[in-house]
Structures are given as C-alpha cells and as structure tokens.
Amino acid sequence: MRIDQTHRKWIWGSVIGLIVATAVYIPYDRLTMGGAHGGTVLGIIYGSVGFAFMIFAGLLSLRKKKPVWRMGRTSTWMRGHIWLGLIAYPLILFHAGFSFGKGTLTLWMMILFTIVIVSGIIGAIFQHYMPRMMTQQVPMETIYAEIPRIRGQLLDEADTKVAEVTGVSMSQSAMAAANSQTGGVIVTLVQMEDEVRNELTEFYDKELRPYLEQDGAHGCAIADRSISAESFRNLKTLLPDVVHPVVNDLESICEEKRELDHQTRMHRVLHGWLFVHIPLSLALLVMGAIHAIVALQY
Amino acid sequence: MTPVKEITLTIDGRQVTVPAGTTIFDAARMNGIPIPTLCHQQNETPVGVCRVCVVDVGSRVYTAACIREAENNMVVKTNTDPVQASRKTLVELLMSDHPAPCARQQHSGDCELETMAKNFAISTPRFAKRLTPSHQKDESSLSIMVDHSACILCDRCIRGCSEIRNNFVIARQGKGYAAAISFDTDDPMGSSSCVSCGECMVSCPTGALTNKHVVGQELGLAGGTSVEAQELLALPVFKGVSGTFLELNKGAVVKRHFKKGEIICREGDYGSTAFYVLEGKVDIFINSPRAHVDTEGSEQGFLSKLASKLKPRKEHQREEENTQRKYIHIDAPVDLEYDHPVAQLQAGDLFGEMTCMSFYPRSATVRAAEDTVCLEMLRNVLDVLQKNKTFRAKLEQNYRTRALETHLKSVPIFASLTQDFIDRLRDRVELQRFTPGQVICRQGDPADSFYLVRIGFIKVSEHHPGGELVLSYLARGNYFGEIGLLSAEGLRTATCTALDHVEVVKILGEDFREMLERFPDVRASLQAVAQERTDENRARIHNLQNVPVDDFLRQGLMDAQSLxxxxxxxxxxxDQxxxxxxxxxxxxxxxxRDGLRFDNFLVATSCRQCRDPLCMVGCPVGSIRRRNSLEVIIEDWCVGCGLCANNCPYGNINLHEFPAPQGSVGVKATVRKATSCNLCYDxxxxxxxxxxxxxxxHRVNPPEFFGEMLSGKKVEPVPFSMAPGMMDRR
Known part of the structure; x- marks a missing residue:
C-alpha cells in the first residue's frame, strides 16, 4: 500500500473535517461551564461520530472476510479505515475535552486507543515503505507460506552437492536426493586428500548445514554476508579447482537461504504490527460500546 | 495362330532357346540362371535404371539384362569377375547413401539392397555419404512412411501405382541428387490423392516405403476377434479397399461384441481407435456431472440469502454473448442437447474419429443400447476407409440424413432456418476433409463458400508485414467464411488452416446468399458477427504493430490479452x-501469487486470455472456449481429461477433484474438472x-502496459474496464 495521490480526496476530507471539528470545538470549549466534556450535546455528537468512525474502521476486517461481496472496493474501505480511523482520535479527544479518562474504563480506553492509533500509523508507514524494500532487497522472493518447503529443497540440494564430492551422505533425505540423481549409487566424483575432504565436510556439517536447516539465523555466523563470503573464499583456497563449482553452488544456496530469512523477517515486520493493532482495536470497540451504553443510560 | 519364332543363345556356356522378344533376364531366369536385380519385377515393365543386372554380351559396354532383348546366337556372360565387380561397385554406390539398416531391414530383414550388399561382402562403402539429404522423411500418410534417403529411385513404386493399380499418384521429380519420387504435384503423401492401397510398399525393394504397421501399431485382441482381410472385404463398407493393405495391417481392425449395457468407451479416456457400428445400437452421452464452474450455490437461511444478495452473479454479467448454449459438440455424427446430453447411434455410424485420427481424449461415454457388434480400428485403417468412396458415401449419407439438421441448429444463429431450406441444403452441402497443415482457404482468394466445422480444429490467421498473426481457433460447432462472402470485395480476409484432421461442411456461395435473402435475422446475426470479428482482428493487429518487441516479451506476454x-x-x-x-x-x-517479475511488477500465474489460446485446441467436448468477448472460459460439461492443462504453455490451467453433486447417479464420489481464471465473467x-x-x-492489457514501460513512460495500470476487448462492450 502506498499513501499517494490516490489518497488525496481522503486526506483533504479528513483535514477539512478536522478543521471544522476544531472550529466548533474552540468556542464550545470556551462557552461551556467547566470546559468541554462528554456529557454535553456537542460532546455526545463528537463521541458518536468518533465511535462511528472507529466502527467503520473496524469493519475493514469483516470486509476482508468476504472479498467477493460487492460492497465497494476493498481499497476504498482501506482508505476509509486509515483516514476515518485517524480522524476518530481527535474527535474522541474533543469528546473527552482532552481529558485522558476520568474513570478506569475511559482511562484504559484512551490508552488502548492511543496504542491502536500509534500501531496503525506505524503499520501504515511499514506498508508504505516495506513492499518496495522487499521488492528491491529480495529478488528471489517467494510465497511466504512456501518458505519452509523451499528451505528443505535448498538443504537437500546442498546435501547432494556435498555428497557428490565427498561421498558422504549427510542424511536420509540427502541420501534419497542423491540417489534420485545418481541412479541409486552415490558416486564420489573427485579424488581428494582425506584432510581436504574433512575440511569441506567439517565446514558443511558445522557451519552451512545448521544454517540451512533452521528457520532464521540464530547463532550462525555464516548468516552474515561478509563472514560467509570470507568462509567460502577460504574454503576455495583449500579445495582443488575442480570442486570450486560445487563451492560456488553452495554459496548460492547460502545466499538464497539468506534472502529467505530476510523475506521472513520483513514479512513478520510488515504484518507483525497487526497482532497488536487488531486485538486492541476489537477490545477498544467492545469497551467503547460498553462506555456508550453506560454513559447514555446514566 | 502364328507360330512363335524362337531364338537360340548361349548364357554362361549353356545353350538356351527362348521365344523371340524375350529379354536376357527372362531367358536366364527361365533356364534357372539367376541374375541379380533391384529395379525389375516380373509384373512391371522393365526400365533398366539400377543397372545391377548388367551382363557381358561381348559389346563395348555391359548391358542391362532386364531390358535388352535376347538375340539369336548371342553369347551372354552373367557371372564373370568383371561383371561381378561392376555390380559390386553399383551396389556399393547405392549403399553409400542408404541408411543401413533401413526400416524394412530392421523389421523384416528383407531389404533387397542390404541383402545384396551382404552377398557382395560390402560392409562399409568406400564412397562418401552425401552431406545433406535432399528430402526429409514424409510421415504425413497414416499408413505408409516415406523415407527418401532409403529410396534408390528404382521406380518400382511408380510402376506399381500406375501400371498395376492405375492410380497415377507417384512420379519422379527433380534432377541429379535432387531427384526423388513425389506424390501428385510434390504434395506430402498424406495430402495427396493416394488411396493407401499399399502397392508401392509391396513393390519397394528397400525401406523407402514401409507400412507404418512396421513401427508398432497393433490393436490388442482382448475381448475381440481378429478379422481376416477376406472377411473385411466382404463387408460393403470395405468395398474397394486394397486387400494388400488389409493383409499388411492385419490386427489393425478387431471385431468386438458388446452386451446390452456394456460400456464401449468412456469420456476423458485417451485412446487411438475409432468404432464402426456393424450391428445394434449404442447410447452416446456425457456422464460427468455439470457443476463447479457455474459457482452459484443454493442459498438457505436468512444470512445466506442476505449474502447471496451481496454476491451478484447473473445480473452483473458483463454484456457479451446473449445466446444460450443448447448443444454440446462431441466426436460423433450427432451433437448432444445441453439439457439432455444423450443420443443414439446405429449400424453404419462411426464414432471416435478425432480420438483415432488426432489422439484427442474421448468426448463422450458410449454404451451398448442392445447387443452390439463394432469394428474397432486404428488410424491407418480409418484413414484408408475415409479415402474409400463407398465408405465416404455411406458416412456422408448418414450425415446428410441424420446430422446436418442438428449440426445447423446447434449453431445459434442458424436456429431459425426452416425445414424446407435445411432439406434443400441436405443434397447440396459438401463434406470436405483436410489433413494437418492443409490450407482450407487462403487470404486474398475469392470467397465462394461458407464452412461449418464438423471435426477437428482450424487455425484462422492473417498475414501482415510482421508475420503471421493467429486470430482464432475454431472447433466443431464454429463456422467461417462469412466475412469474405458478406464483403463487397468478395475476398478472403484470413487464411484458415487445418490443425489436425479436419472435416468441414461446405455450403456454396449461392446457397449462402439465398439463405441471407430468405432469413433476414440470419443475415443480421451474421453481419453482426462479421463486424465484431473484423473489429477484433483490427484491434489485435493495431496492438501488435504498436508495441516494441523485446526479450521479455518473448515470454509470451505479448500474446496475452489480459494479465x-x-x-x-x-x-x-x-494474499487477499x-x-x-x-x-x-x-x-x-x-x-x-508468483510468476515472472518485470521491474516492480509481478505477472501472477493466472490465465492470460491468450490471443492464440493453445489450450482450446483438442478439447474433445468443446468445453473450453472463448466467449464473444475476451474471456477463455471452461464450460461446466468439462470431462476432466486434462488436455487443456497440458496444452497451456504457462501452467495456468489446473485440474481439481470436486465432490460430485448430490443425486448424481453412476458417477464417482468426486469429479475432475479443469479450472482456470475466467476473469470472473459474472x-x-x-x-x-x-x-x-x-x-x-490490476488486470492489464500487456501491449499497452509493457509498451509504455519499454518506451520509458511512467506506467499506471489502466482500470480493468478500460482493457481493450472489454471496452467496447461496457
């Protein structure tokens, strides 16, 4: 999502709405005994409009649940969600006379509302910038849900490559992968000194394989691009030239895994804020409804 | 009776007496002296082209025994060392270009040339093989394979075709290294007037002309009985078919008995045979439940009903075709009614032609309605039958009397034709067959006929300075030729080419014009269709001419209409x-949500609505088709054969198992259907x-979208409704 010229109407509408609300609020606050508060007619109007905007903003998730229903384009709902949700905050402040809550319920509501608004703004910023970053930084991007499967494929491919030159099968899956490629027999293609072979095996077993195996890069130095480049360079100096293409392949596999990790991290950031925003929004709506019933009843 | 004059000569030291006029070859043969030959056969006029039969008669040069008449007191030496050396050199020269072992040698080990080479102890010829063969293999005939590289130009096939069979199809063409046998005016054998009698194969001494049976076509006998050539020839439909051919293709026809209710073939199955009903009747029907494409379910309960109101379907359909499908076109002489897809075939009917000739999946299930006898045959036999006048006449008669009417009425714009006009057409239409690649009508030619597609698929293309642009593919139930007939110029505006084995119903121009005069609504509909097709073709050519071609466009994106x-x-x-x-x-x-990436755009894996929709080619029931607008849709009578998914070069068609609708009788718990993006046409x-x-x-029109991108302009995807092809209908 990009907040661009397509949002212009909504931005202007929100600014004008805010100016009007502020213009009304200033004399209302000055002329009202004890200042503006929620119990006055204007206060209730501010509260009702603000709460209505909050409800509309909250309906976006329901709208997304029924994407085929022809109730207006979801992008329109999204713009409404952003700008009406944003303007709801000053309206609620006008409703409360800038009091941050006189009772426990209202205090918590204001705290939640602030968190919801802040998380929403952060989310909007993330969604504005991060898609482009992801496009640029993850050229081999894949479908997020496919990442574990692709990681497994990379691991199998690396196992097979290593087995081809060392003759040592790394795992059952590697054995199966190698078998499928070599027709049932693992063939050592390269004659190497045991010591040299051990260097490759040790690097693979201790550095590369654990990194390829796990989700993320916890404790793996090779996850760092410069360290990785250095490690592979060192490995090439130790190994005969004929093995270098395999080392290059392993380095490419490592790079792809790094990209997958990067995509995972970015995806989590891009969508992680929703774990705060959505539940707190729901809680806020429920509390807002309780507050409205209680306030109007008494 | 005049006594025959006799002459006496000496052959290899033996004095022999033969009638005057006898050739040396025959004189030797009659007296048990063998002379080797390649070009000569007893039942053909000798021509003396191979020169292997050379003998020494004491003259300056050796003479060909097969054409030289014996003379009185002549002394002939057939087996001297110089004669043998001469023969050996000739054979060696022939072997230098021969693809040993040739097809005949591989199969039956009786290639006369290779046998002779073996006798002369020639293993590797001393002479260099020619670098490039002058002719490629011709595999266009379904029964005979032509390998020009194995041909020794002995002319035995030419004489067999002309002298024995009087067909006059084969002749020689070209000079020197370019010399070869040819069919008609150098047509591929399959497209020529060859009737596949098999005489040329029988005559050929090498593997140049071989029966395709050689390469492994044989029908299993399971549940059937082999039919002898004599028995087949006794059947009226086989009258005129070459007995030699039937002998060579023994096993390619099997007689099968089916008990009432027994399934003969099932829709969606792959096969390679056609069935001819000899006795009895069969039911032909589509068994697959028609569901899961029209996705509107039945709504029950308040909330569901409310939801249905928010899910507008039919009332929001984009304006496009306003005709309802009434018939499903299948691979049989009849079409099936959409609402009741069952029909009956009887003795004399043929079904499964497209499966047999082009290996398409079966389009319908066929069940014996009573105890039935069928001939199941392979394509080489069917091909010969299709060329047989008796059989063709029988099939055409069946079509005219039983199928023409439903065929015409299955095309919506002809629904209003009256019975008397259809009866008039019955005797005047012509059924024409075309082999793959054969041009049915060419752009620029005078338009003299209108065509209905009966069998097969046709490519409609237009030539322009940039090359050939495929405008559309037509299957059974489609028609073409109306634009040329309706235009003032009266010329064909596109070239129509058979993609596989095609049969069309040709309606002559005068009948077409009378139809237009008598039925104004047909004229209006045809004019509207012609105008629409012309506009679409212009738009496509305009798009093609206005877009730069670049590497990434070779990914097929320029062929897409909506990405x-x-x-x-x-x-x-x-993932919303x-x-x-x-x-x-x-x-x-x-x-x-994955696919090709260009700059910051991802082309998702979803139907591209190609201009050249290869997916449509071969659908046995015509369920994948283009609407009168942009969308390629899969109709709900899809039989799940998967051919369209295989044909799609971009992997955008998938097969899914769906639960069979409740109440479906006699079908599996799940049914397989092909699915692809239909642009949510509803x-x-x-x-x-x-x-x-x-x-x-965004759904974008690629020529516009990527054209702007390549020209460096800022790209803003146009709204869906603005995409060409949709624009003019909204």
Whole structure:
C-alpha cells in the first residue's frame, strides 16, 4: 500500500473535517461551564461520530472476510479505515475535552486507543515503505507460506552437492536426493586428500548445514554476508579447482537461504504490527460500546 | 495362330532357346540362371535404371539384362569377375547413401539392397555419404512412411501405382541428387490423392516405403476377434479397399461384441481407435456431472440469502454473448442437447474419429443400447476407409440424413432456418476433409463458400508485414467464411488452416446468399458477427504493430490479452487476491501469487486470455472456449481429461477433484474438472482486483502496459474496464 495521490480526496476530507471539528470545538470549549466534556450535546455528537468512525474502521476486517461481496472496493474501505480511523482520535479527544479518562474504563480506553492509533500509523508507514524494500532487497522472493518447503529443497540440494564430492551422505533425505540423481549409487566424483575432504565436510556439517536447516539465523555466523563470503573464499583456497563449482553452488544456496530469512523477517515486520493493532482495536470497540451504553443510560 | 519364332543363345556356356522378344533376364531366369536385380519385377515393365543386372554380351559396354532383348546366337556372360565387380561397385554406390539398416531391414530383414550388399561382402562403402539429404522423411500418410534417403529411385513404386493399380499418384521429380519420387504435384503423401492401397510398399525393394504397421501399431485382441482381410472385404463398407493393405495391417481392425449395457468407451479416456457400428445400437452421452464452474450455490437461511444478495452473479454479467448454449459438440455424427446430453447411434455410424485420427481424449461415454457388434480400428485403417468412396458415401449419407439438421441448429444463429431450406441444403452441402497443415482457404482468394466445422480444429490467421498473426481457433460447432462472402470485395480476409484432421461442411456461395435473402435475422446475426470479428482482428493487429518487441516479451506476454499484474511496490503480500479468487470459485483459487517479475511488477500465474489460446485446441467436448468477448472460459460439461492443462504453455490451467453433486447417479464420489481464471465473467470486475486493499492488483492489457514501460513512460495500470476487448462492450 502506498499513501499517494490516490489518497488525496481522503486526506483533504479528513483535514477539512478536522478543521471544522476544531472550529466548533474552540468556542464550545470556551462557552461551556467547566470546559468541554462528554456529557454535553456537542460532546455526545463528537463521541458518536468518533465511535462511528472507529466502527467503520473496524469493519475493514469483516470486509476482508468476504472479498467477493460487492460492497465497494476493498481499497476504498482501506482508505476509509486509515483516514476515518485517524480522524476518530481527535474527535474522541474533543469528546473527552482532552481529558485522558476520568474513570478506569475511559482511562484504559484512551490508552488502548492511543496504542491502536500509534500501531496503525506505524503499520501504515511499514506498508508504505516495506513492499518496495522487499521488492528491491529480495529478488528471489517467494510465497511466504512456501518458505519452509523451499528451505528443505535448498538443504537437500546442498546435501547432494556435498555428497557428490565427498561421498558422504549427510542424511536420509540427502541420501534419497542423491540417489534420485545418481541412479541409486552415490558416486564420489573427485579424488581428494582425506584432510581436504574433512575440511569441506567439517565446514558443511558445522557451519552451512545448521544454517540451512533452521528457520532464521540464530547463532550462525555464516548468516552474515561478509563472514560467509570470507568462509567460502577460504574454503576455495583449500579445495582443488575442480570442486570450486560445487563451492560456488553452495554459496548460492547460502545466499538464497539468506534472502529467505530476510523475506521472513520483513514479512513478520510488515504484518507483525497487526497482532497488536487488531486485538486492541476489537477490545477498544467492545469497551467503547460498553462506555456508550453506560454513559447514555446514566 | 502364328507360330512363335524362337531364338537360340548361349548364357554362361549353356545353350538356351527362348521365344523371340524375350529379354536376357527372362531367358536366364527361365533356364534357372539367376541374375541379380533391384529395379525389375516380373509384373512391371522393365526400365533398366539400377543397372545391377548388367551382363557381358561381348559389346563395348555391359548391358542391362532386364531390358535388352535376347538375340539369336548371342553369347551372354552373367557371372564373370568383371561383371561381378561392376555390380559390386553399383551396389556399393547405392549403399553409400542408404541408411543401413533401413526400416524394412530392421523389421523384416528383407531389404533387397542390404541383402545384396551382404552377398557382395560390402560392409562399409568406400564412397562418401552425401552431406545433406535432399528430402526429409514424409510421415504425413497414416499408413505408409516415406523415407527418401532409403529410396534408390528404382521406380518400382511408380510402376506399381500406375501400371498395376492405375492410380497415377507417384512420379519422379527433380534432377541429379535432387531427384526423388513425389506424390501428385510434390504434395506430402498424406495430402495427396493416394488411396493407401499399399502397392508401392509391396513393390519397394528397400525401406523407402514401409507400412507404418512396421513401427508398432497393433490393436490388442482382448475381448475381440481378429478379422481376416477376406472377411473385411466382404463387408460393403470395405468395398474397394486394397486387400494388400488389409493383409499388411492385419490386427489393425478387431471385431468386438458388446452386451446390452456394456460400456464401449468412456469420456476423458485417451485412446487411438475409432468404432464402426456393424450391428445394434449404442447410447452416446456425457456422464460427468455439470457443476463447479457455474459457482452459484443454493442459498438457505436468512444470512445466506442476505449474502447471496451481496454476491451478484447473473445480473452483473458483463454484456457479451446473449445466446444460450443448447448443444454440446462431441466426436460423433450427432451433437448432444445441453439439457439432455444423450443420443443414439446405429449400424453404419462411426464414432471416435478425432480420438483415432488426432489422439484427442474421448468426448463422450458410449454404451451398448442392445447387443452390439463394432469394428474397432486404428488410424491407418480409418484413414484408408475415409479415402474409400463407398465408405465416404455411406458416412456422408448418414450425415446428410441424420446430422446436418442438428449440426445447423446447434449453431445459434442458424436456429431459425426452416425445414424446407435445411432439406434443400441436405443434397447440396459438401463434406470436405483436410489433413494437418492443409490450407482450407487462403487470404486474398475469392470467397465462394461458407464452412461449418464438423471435426477437428482450424487455425484462422492473417498475414501482415510482421508475420503471421493467429486470430482464432475454431472447433466443431464454429463456422467461417462469412466475412469474405458478406464483403463487397468478395475476398478472403484470413487464411484458415487445418490443425489436425479436419472435416468441414461446405455450403456454396449461392446457397449462402439465398439463405441471407430468405432469413433476414440470419443475415443480421451474421453481419453482426462479421463486424465484431473484423473489429477484433483490427484491434489485435493495431496492438501488435504498436508495441516494441523485446526479450521479455518473448515470454509470451505479448500474446496475452489480459494479465494479472501485481505492483510489488504496493502489494503487502497479504494474499487477499488469492483469498478472493478462492472465495469466488468454490474455495479453489485460480491464481498463484508468483510468476515472472518485470521491474516492480509481478505477472501472477493466472490465465492470460491468450490471443492464440493453445489450450482450446483438442478439447474433445468443446468445453473450453472463448466467449464473444475476451474471456477463455471452461464450460461446466468439462470431462476432466486434462488436455487443456497440458496444452497451456504457462501452467495456468489446473485440474481439481470436486465432490460430485448430490443425486448424481453412476458417477464417482468426486469429479475432475479443469479450472482456470475466467476473469470472473459474472462480475463487473475480477474478484482478485476488486478485493485488493492496496490497489496493487490490476488486470492489464500487456501491449499497452509493457509498451509504455519499454518506451520509458511512467506506467499506471489502466482500470480493468478500460482493457481493450472489454471496452467496447461496457
């Protein structure tokens, strides 16, 4: 999502709405005994409009649940969600006379509302910038849900490559992968000194394989691009030239895994804020409804 | 009676007496002296082209024994060392270009040339092989394979065809190294007037002309009985078919007995045979439940009803075709009614032609309605039958009397034709067959006929300075030729080429014009269709001419008419598009958010609505088709054979198992159907685009979109409704 010229109407509408609300609020606050508060007619109007905007903003998730229903384009709902949700905050402040809550319920509501608004703004910023970053930084991007499967494929491919030159099968899956490629027999293609072979095996077993195996890069130095480049360079100096293409392949596999990790991290950031925003929004709506019933009843 | 004059000569030291006029070859043969030969056969006029039969008669040069008449007191030496050396050199020269072992040698080990070479102890010829063969193999005939490289130009096939069979199809053409046998005016054998009698194969001494049976076509006998050539020739439909051919193809026809209720073949199955009903009747029908494409379910309960109100379907259909499908076209002489897809075939009917000739999946299930006897045959036999006048006459008669009417009425614009006019057409239409690649009508030629497609697929293309542009593919139930007939110039505007074995119903221009005069509504409909097709063709050529060609366009994107493009700078990877697609189509998504990336745009894996929709070619029931607008849709009578999915070069058609609708009798618990993006034709806008919260998903017209991108302009995806092809209908 990009907040661009397509949002212009909504931005202007929100600014004008805010100016009007502020213009009304200033004399209302000055002329009202004890200042503006929620119990006055204007206060209730501010509260009702603000709460209505909050409800509309909250309906976006329901709208997304029924994407085929022809109730207006979801992008329109999204713009409404952003700008009406944003303007709801000053309206609620006008409703409360800038009091941050006189009772426990209202205090918590204001705290939640602030968190919801802040998380929403952060989310909007993330969604504005991060898609482009992801496009640029993850050229081999894949479908997020496919990442574990692709990681497994990379691991199998690396196992097979290593087995081809060392003759040592790394795992059952590697054995199966190698078998499928070599027709049932693992063939050592390269004659190497045991010591040299051990260097490759040790690097693979201790550095590369654990990194390829796990989700993320916890404790793996090779996850760092410069360290990785250095490690592979060192490995090439130790190994005969004929093995270098395999080392290059392993380095490419490592790079792809790094990209997958990067995509995972970015995806989590891009969508992680929703774990705060959505539940707190729901809680806020429920509390807002309780507050409205209680306030109007008494 | 005049006594025959006799002469006496000496052959290899033996004095022999033979009638005057006898050739040396015959004189030797009659007296048990063998002279080797390649070009000569007893039942053909000798021509003396191979020169292997040379003998020494004491003259300056050796003479060919097969053509030289014996003379009184002549002394002939057939087996001296110089004669043998001369023969050996000739054979060695022939072997230098011969693809040993040739097809005949591989199969039966009786290639006369290779046998002779073995006798002369020639293993590797001393002479260099020619670098490039002058002719490629001709495999166009279904029964005979022509390997020009194995031909020694002995002319035995030519004489067999002309002298023995009087068919006059084969002749020689070219000079020197370019010399070869040819069929008619150098046509491929399959497209020539060859009737596949098999005489040329029998005559050929090498593997130049071999029966395709050699390469392994044989029908299993399981549940059937082999039919002898004599028995087949006794059947009226085989009258005139070459007995030699039937002998050579023994096993390619099997007689099968089916008990009442027994299934003969099932829709969707792959096969390679056709069936001719000898006795009895069969029911032909589509068994697959028609569901899961029209995704509107029945709504029950208040909330569901409310939801249905928010899910407008029919009332929001984009304006396009206003005709309802009434018939399903299948691979049989009859079409099936959409509402009741069952018909009956009887003795004398042939079904499974497209499966047999072009290996398409079976289009319908056939069940014996009573105890039935069928001849099941392979394509080489069917091909010969199709060329046989008796059989063709029988089939055409069946078509005229039983199928023409339903065929015409199955085309919506002809629904209003009256019975008397159809009766008039019955005797005047002509059924024409075309082999793959054969041009039916050529752009620029005078338009003299109108065509209905009966069998097979036709490519409609237009030539322009940039090359050939495929405008459309036509299958059974489609028609062509109306634009040329309706235009003032009266010329063909496109070239129509048979993609596989095609049969069309040709309606002559005068009948077509009378139809237009008598039926103004038919004229109006045809004119509207012609105008629409002309406009679409112009738009396509305009798009093609205005877009630069670049590497990435070779990915096939320029052929697409509508691409689902995701702007990755806007897309938050929330997968709302995928969810919307699944939601719109019974929970099965028809798009994958992955694919080619160009700059910041991702071309999602979803139907591209190609201009050249290869997916349509071969659908046995015509369920994948283009509407009168942009969308390629799969109709609900899909039999799940998967051919369209295999044909799609971009992997955008998938097969899914769906639970069979309740109440379906005699079908499996699940049915397989092909699914592909239909642009949500029952909505004003595709659901994936409509549901994207970030305005990242767009259906774009690629020539415009990528054309601007390549020219360096800023790209803003146009709204879906503005895409060409849709624009003029909204």
């Amino acid at each position: 689902l493009v995701l702007d990755l700078d806007r897309c938050t990877r929330c 598009c995928v969810k919307a697609c699944a939601d719109a189509h019974d929970g099965i998504t028809r798009l994958i 909505h004003p806008e595709p659901s994936c685009v409509y549901a994207c919260p970030h305005d990242a998903a």
